[in-house]
Amino acid sequence: MNTASVIEPDALAAGRPLRLLDVRDVPAFDAAHATKAIRVPIEEWEAAAKADTTGLDNVAYWEQAIRQLGIDDHALAVVYDDGRMTEAARVWFILQYFGVRATILNGGWPALSSPDIPAEWIASGSAAFHASPDSGRVGLTDRVTLQSELEDGIDILDARTVAEFRGEDLRRNKRGGHIPGARHLPHGALLIQNRLRHSDELRQLLAEAGFQSGDDIITHCDGEDAPRWRQRLPFMPVTTTCAFTT
CATH class of the missing domain: 3.40.250.10 (Rhodanese-like domain)
Structure with a gap:
């Protein structure tokens, strides 16, 4: 796809x-x-x-x-x-x-x-869809798998706000801060006036955050029990927000 x-x-x-x-x-x-x-x-x-x-x-x-x-x-x-x-x-x-x-x-x-x-x-809406899980460009990983990969230096992109990343804003969490080794790129930085920035700007932001084309990365935000997205970073990145925030 x-x-x-x-x-x-x-x-x-x-x-x-x-x-x-x-x-x-x-x-x-x-x-x-x-x-x-x-x-x-x-x-x-x-x-x-x-x-x-x-x-x-x-x-x-x-x-x-x-x-x-x-x-x-x-x-x-x-x-x-x-x-x-x-x-x-x-x-x-x-x-x-x-x-x-x-x-x-x-x-x-x-x-x-x-x-x-x-x-x-507009399509007629036949509703003849058949689900094929894990067939998209971005997949899921679980907490156990993520924990096992931390020692291997897996690339993690934290898409939360600066205050959340620093542990100053706990939201509903018992503790703040970020996953050891995670790199920070807030979702809001990817937008300008509610539009995704140009690909050249996105590429620069990702490079400044320590990512490059072809990297296998996991993104996350603050969602309670939120799925972690796993993707291989393409030439033009997708919007890097977490699936569910609370």
């Missing part, structure tokens, strides 16, 4: 047929949304991903949840949020993990010049 992780609004036509997925809250979605967009119940997805019985290893649960969005094996799922590209990244992660052709709309809802996307661009 070689779908680009991020798409510009003016490139939507090239990706059709599309399935537009809105990850904003209910009031925002009800006020206005793109043509034939489907709202993803992000609050339900976050809770399900953390629960023992509906975690990401429950393929049947997530296959059904994705089918309810009218996604099939052919349409390009375009995910957008309010522009912060956090909730959209969480949904994108789940979709691509289970084999959906998915991408994040750069800039989110504010970047759409008009919600009136031509209806012929």
Whole structure:
């Protein structure tokens, strides 16, 4: 699955047929949304991903949840949020993990010049999707595996804020700080005015943080029992936020 992780609004036509997925809250979605967009119940997805019985290893649960969005094996799922590209990244992660052709709309809802996307661009929504776990560009690793790899110098990208990384902001945690050897690159630094920075700028930020193309890295944030993303850093990085924050 070689779908680009991020798409510009003016490139939507090239990706059709599309399935537009809105990850904003209910009031925002009800006020206005793109043509034939489907709202993803992000609050339900976050809770399900953390629960023992509906975690990401429950393929049947997530296959059904994705089918309810009218996604099939052919349409390009375009995910957008309010522009912060956090909730959209969480949904994108789940979709691509289970084999959906998915991408994040750069800039989110504010970047759409008009919600009136031509209806012929939108997929019919056959809901004939079949989940194929761990088939996307970014996969999962667990705590035990991560702990066993720390001594081997595995590359870890901590995408939290500066205060969280330093241990000054504990949020709901009993202790603060960061994983020994982790490198810091806050999610917010990757954006400028709610849009992902240009690839040259991203490449420079990653290099300054100690990463280079081809590195096998694990990213994480502050999510309680959050999945850790494992990926081989491509030429153009994906949005490096954690799947679930609390």
